[in-house]
Amino acid sequence: MIQNKEQLQQLHEEAVKELNSYDCRILVCSGTGCIATGSNKIYEKFLEITKDAPGVTLEFAPHDEKEHLGVKKTGCQGVCELGPLVRIQKGQDVVQYVKVQLDDCAEIFEKSVLGNEVVERLLYQKGGKVCKGPDDIPFIAKQTRIVLKNCGKFDAESLREYIASGGFAALQKAMFEMTPDQVIEEVDQSGLRGRGGGGFPAGKKWIQVARQADPVHYVVCNGDEGDPGAFMDGSVMEGDPYRLIEGMMLAAYAVRAENGYIYVRAEYPNSVARLKHAIAVLEENGLLGENILGTGFNFHMHINKGAGAFVCGEGSALTASIEGSRGMPRVKPPRTVEQGLWAKPTVLNNVETYANVPEIILKGHEWYRSIGTEGSPGTKTFSLTGSIENTGLIEVPMGTTLREIIFDIGGGLKSGAAFKAVQIGGPSGGCLTEKHLDVPLDFDSVKKYGAIVGSGGLVVMDENTCMVEVARFFMGFTQRESCGKCGPCRIGTKRMLELLEKIVDGKGEMEDLEKLEELGHFVKDRSLCGLGKSAPLPVLSTIQNFRDEYVEHIVDKKCAAHVCKSMRVYEIDPDKCKGCTKCARNCPVNAITGERKAPHVIDNSKCIKCGTCLENCAFDAVVLK
Structure with missing residues (x-):
């Protein structure tokens, strides 16, 4: 149990000493991407090999002559498509292995853990360049990591390793050297803007909550992250959960809140598990709960899982969902800073925003403003x-x-x-x-x-992307995710989707373009929440930048990228066709005719655009026009 700052400092010193005691650490990426490619089995394999290896130990014993090894699960190591990823760390020397398979583990252990060789075939290689360490890889070397600085370097579940990395030093500084108002001022002067999408200054939110007369305030984290293809917040929650929690604790101290809620999408089971583990460990060690570090500051953390509704990324819908109601946005004002969770003043930021706060408190607002732009620091x-x-x-x-x-x-x-x-x-x-x-x-x-x-x-x-289909895809997503509370979003997105479907089906008319633009601006200007206000952007921006593609679909009934199925035209090149009859035999609607050993012909009035002929032709005679 850590009861004061002296004990926290002592734990930091012990944790640093323990971290430095390792002769070698085997760091297995356990981000969601690598888990999907089998990294958990890689981790178990390294544990098995290490336990059975003579002359090594997984337990730290200062006077033991055995080599002290560590097999750790880290957060995302960054190069997701090359997983499973494994790093071998000896002091400051780090080897980054990519696409590691179970059969590779013994060789890595023998050469890189027990010896000082590298398994070159498992290193990142591009354009003749072989990259030994993670910082040699251009993808990683050209980044500036603040939020992600611990991901891939430390055991994601270990409080001791987080503290050894400097964790909770910001909280200690805030609680013993700064008043709550000074913490808010530091965040405000840093220019930190909310990273969840709107970009509203975080410090301004905190100021508004702190000045509310109601004695009960809440701190809420939006970890819903429902965008297709987005996994930034999930990577922080599963890769460095203590950093997120420390950022929320700093916010709670600043605005005098005693309860914090993390709203996580249910599709992030790894994030939920890591956060629950982190909260339990912090409670057990006295860093969450009552009278934290003997200062009288009380703070309790709670986790709520979302049910996959994209609209719950909006503040008032999110708080309604936490309260047990249907996640639907409400008319504003009052805003969340005045009446948020249970109608109490609430600080609501996303994961990345909170994860920036510890570094800002430790290094100051001037350091933070030295990164990024004047209007968007960091x-x-x-x-x-x-x-x-x-x-x-x-x-x-x-x-x-x-x-x-x-x-x-x-x-x-x-x-x-x-x-x-x-x-x-x-x-x-x-x-x-x-x-x-x-x-x-x-x-x-x-x-x-x-x-x-x-x-x-x-x-x-x-260049092989159809921008009209891109607009249709994203409009289909937002239309399905509309909560239906306001007419402009509920009806407007549906009508926009119908027009886009009409165009990709080859039935569009030029007046449909004007209708799309008119509807887009109407929905954007009159919707209740951010979902509706931004839903038309993919359509409006693609019409603006790729109007010729829309015209091509409408006037020429043609999709140059051959993506829109209804506009595909299949033809058989008579010079390449051998008359093998395979295409005709596999056509489900008998649209292909021709004699054996003679060129065949496709009747496009019968063709259903299924592409079976293209897939079955061994002579590349079937072409898309």
């Missing part, structure tokens, strides 16, 4: 997905350009395809194109181009 985490060579989790200074992210960090597009667009800000964000590659990514700059930073999802699209 860093931003992004999930980089789509037609990109290096998919994964990144953290870069605000103001970094798309060109740097996609080509320097992401390694460019797969197979050398040409860049076409990037969907930014999730399903209700907008599309940025080649002409926007040098636009700084910050809250204010992207708004000028009909997009939002949002929570940080970046879906990269190449």
Whole structure:
């Protein structure tokens, strides 16, 4: 039980000494991506090998002559597509292995753990360059990690390792050297803006909650993260849960709250498990609960699991869900800072926002403002997905350009395809194109181009992407996720989706474009919450930037990317067709005719666009027109 700052300091010294005692640490990535590719089995295999190996021990004994080894589960190590990922750490020397399989574990243990060799075939290799350590990999080396600085380096479940890394030093500083108002002032002067999408200054929220006369205040964390392709907050919750909790404790101390709630989407079981474990450990050690560090500060943490409703990412819908009601937004004012959870003043920020706070308190607002831009200080985490060579989790200074992210960090597009667009800000964000590659990514700059930073999802699209279908896909998502409370969103998104479906089905008319734009602005301006207000952005931005594709679909009844099924036209090249009859035999509607050993013909009046002929042709004679 840690009852005062002296005991916390003593634990820090002991934890640092224990961490430094390891001759070697085997760090197995246990982020969701690597777990999906089998990292838990890799972890168990290394444990088994270590326990059976002579001359080594997993238990720290200062006078033992055996080598002290550690097998640890870390958070996301970043290069998600190359999992399972394993790092071998000896002091400051770290070897990063990628795509590790069970059969590789014994070789890694023999050469890199017991010896000083590397298994070169398991190192990251690109363009003839072999990267031994994580910082040698351009994808990682070109990042600036604040929120993610511990992910991949420490045992995600270990309080001692978190404290050894400097954890809870910010809380100690705040509680013993700063008043609550000084904590708020530091956060406010740092310029930290909410990383959940809106970009509202965090300090301003805290000021408004702190000044409310009601004696009961709450601190709530939005860990719902429902955007398709987004996994930034999930990676923090499962990879560095104590950092999130410390950030929430600092907020609670600042606004005088005694209870905090983390709202996590149910699809994040790993995050939920790690957070529950962290809370239990902190309660057991006296760092959560009553009279924390003997200061009289009381704080209790609770976890609520969402049921997968995207709209619960909106503040008032989220608090309603925690209260046990249906997650639906309400009319404002009053706002959450005045009447939030159980109608009490509430600080509501997302995971990444809270995770920034400990560093700000430790290093000061001037340090934080030295990173990023004047209007958007600090860093931003992004999930980089789509037609990109290096998919994964990144953290870069605000103001970094798309060109740097996609080509320097992401390694460019797969197979050398040409860049076409990037969907930014999730399903209700907008599309940025080649002409926007040098636009700084910050809250204010992207708004000028009909997009939002949002929570940080970046879906990269190449020349083979149909932008009309992209708009239809995202509108379909937001329309399904609309809670239906307000007419503009409930009806407007449905009508927009119907128009988009009409266009991709080859039945569109030019007047449909005007209707889409008119509806888009109507829904955007009149919807009740952020879901409806931003739902039209993918449609409006794609019409603005790729109007020619819409016209092509409507006038020419053609999809150049061959994505829209109803517009596909299959033909057989007579010069390549051998008359093998395989296409005709497999056609489900008998749309292909021809004699054996003679060129065949497709009757497009019968063709149902299923593509079976294309799949079955061994001579590349079937082509899409």
